[in-house]
Amino acid sequence: MPFDERYVVSSEKQVAAELEHALDRMRNRDRGTAPVMIDGQPCCAECEEPMPKRARLGYGRCIDCQSRHERTQGE
Known part of the structure; x- marks a missing residue:
């Protein structure tokens, strides 16, 4: 896999993880x-x-x- 593709895949995974973290915070909010x-x-x-x-x-x-x-x- 070329470097550019690895960077895009890594960035997409990071964005997905950040989104999931934000959604968890919203779900657990008092x-x-x-x-x-x-x-x-x-x-x-x-x-x-x-x-x-x-x-x-x-x-x-x-x-x-x-x-x-x-x-x-x-x-």
Whole structure:
């Protein structure tokens, strides 16, 4: 196999490994607790603000509360 082909194959394998690693991080990310239902509407488990779109994606916290949670987890 010529050097150029080995480089391309190696690069493709590296890209595939990096992609798989990124997908694993996304799959294992803490989405928080389940949303709280208030008046039949899914709301953030912490601040209780309505968040129907994020709840459909499986998140239990709004963006602000999730960001604050992730920052405090690293400490």
